[in-house]
Amino acid sequence: MMHSLDQDPEDAQNPPAGPRAPAVTALSHVATLAPFASLTREEARKLLDLATVRRMDEQGAFFHEGDRADHVYLVLEGYVRIQHVTPGGDQVVVVHVGPGQIFGISKVVEHDRYSASARAASDTVALSWPGELWDQITRDYPSFVQETRRNVGLRLHELQEKVVEMATRPVEQRIALAVLRLVDQAGHATPEGVEVGFPITRQDISDLTGTTMHSVSRYMSGWHKDGIVISKRRRVVVCNPDNLRRVADGQAA
Amino acid sequence: MMHSLDQDPEDAQNPPAGPRAPAVTALSHVATLAPFASLTREEARKLLDLATVRRMDEQGAFFHEGDRADHVYLVLEGYVRIQHVTPGGDQVVVVHVGPGQIFGISKVVEHDRYSASARAASDTVALSWPGELWDQITRDYPSFVQETRRNVGLRLHELQEKVVEMATRPVEQRIALAVLRLVDQAGHATPEGVEVGFPITRQDISDLTGTTMHSVSRYMSGWHKDGIVISKRRRVVVCNPDNLRRVADGQAA
DNA sequence: CCGTGAACTTGATCTAGCGCAAATTCCCTA
């Protein structure tokens, strides 16, 4: 039940309440997230009252591709993997979503089905608003919805970058870029370097870059030897971002 | 100046006005496009009054990647290629935009720079609204902006499909899928089959699928021999969509 | 402390598709 992510003691948002208390939804914490930044204390509280808190164990699914898009989600804690499985059984990871970011955005773009599945990459806490309330929310909390749109834009941009990378970069560079993006978006500092904030396997990284587990393993082992990363089982730490960036640019020695 | 697309005499929207008359903006025509569908005649007219008509020759650029996102565009006639050029000089075509569709959507997702360039794939007529008016438009013509968001959603979905394809499909299938999408989104019927509605080279198709001109040529020649497509210089006609779909699914004989 | 399965590593082939090169065809203009 305890995942090693929980070793990370830096989160101070849990007041000394009882265990399992829904204290993560503490207004003081949530209000710091981008989508709430421009709301008054009072507005934030009301908007929170409209939401439901959903806790999800690692690997649990918030929704599946093809489901009716009945909710919009916001990650409070943990990370969510947006992924697609082909008829042939190939997994493709589209993007990772972290604290303060929206997922299940179909409603935001006027779609009525989710076009990918959402699984918790680590134990995760998220808020969810029912789709029926979306019009009301749009009306009453425009700055929140604006942030939501900005999120969609980021997603669009990241997806475009990914298409460009897959079309133009060799595998090694794609993997390096993916790892850099992971620590950039979900990294936390450790003594050895910046660590990806959730468990991730070689297979996951290959699903993210459109290659095979084997290639990911080979390149990461190489980088390990060169002191660029430390890669344990389901864990990735980048020790030398500069060199990794050089690899990503094809300027590796 | 006359491009071969103009051979196509099917467009009836040009009333017998003088040549070069801005008659394409005739309300009766524009009103049929999806973004205007839910507006009253009067609203449509007012919204049109806020817009500027821009005509663009084939290969002309509406804007470039990195430009300040100061306008939102709507294609009236012709096709626009959204593309990205890497530092290394590789072209990647992200998507094609046709009549009734929006491009330059940065404003819609709260971004302030275009993340790709927009060039006319054929001689094109588009409307453009200045970004400063966007808030006003959002307020006064919500159904228009809603359609705009739906467009963003389609783009997002298509981009995701593309990522999945590039990650899981071999080159032949990717090319087949791209051609099918082209005739689906921009095709018009001809005696021989459905033709892509704008000039497109082997190189363009390879930029669209992340492969080389050579591979595209090889596979298309093969399909030509099998009677699946007719491919002349800068022109593609799909004669047998069913078989091409079979190729795209890897079920080719 | 041991057994089991999942994650990871590493070597050995094998091939799809790229890069290079050289024709050939088509279209436009002079």
Place this chain on the structure above:
DNA sequence: TAGGGAATTTGCGCTAGATCAAGTTCACGG
């Protein structure tokens, strides 16, 4: 009608990276 440039075709060799095939290491439950 010839000339020239762009688009396309096609052959050939080569290599990045997939596939196949064992192993090895690790975490956890008993």
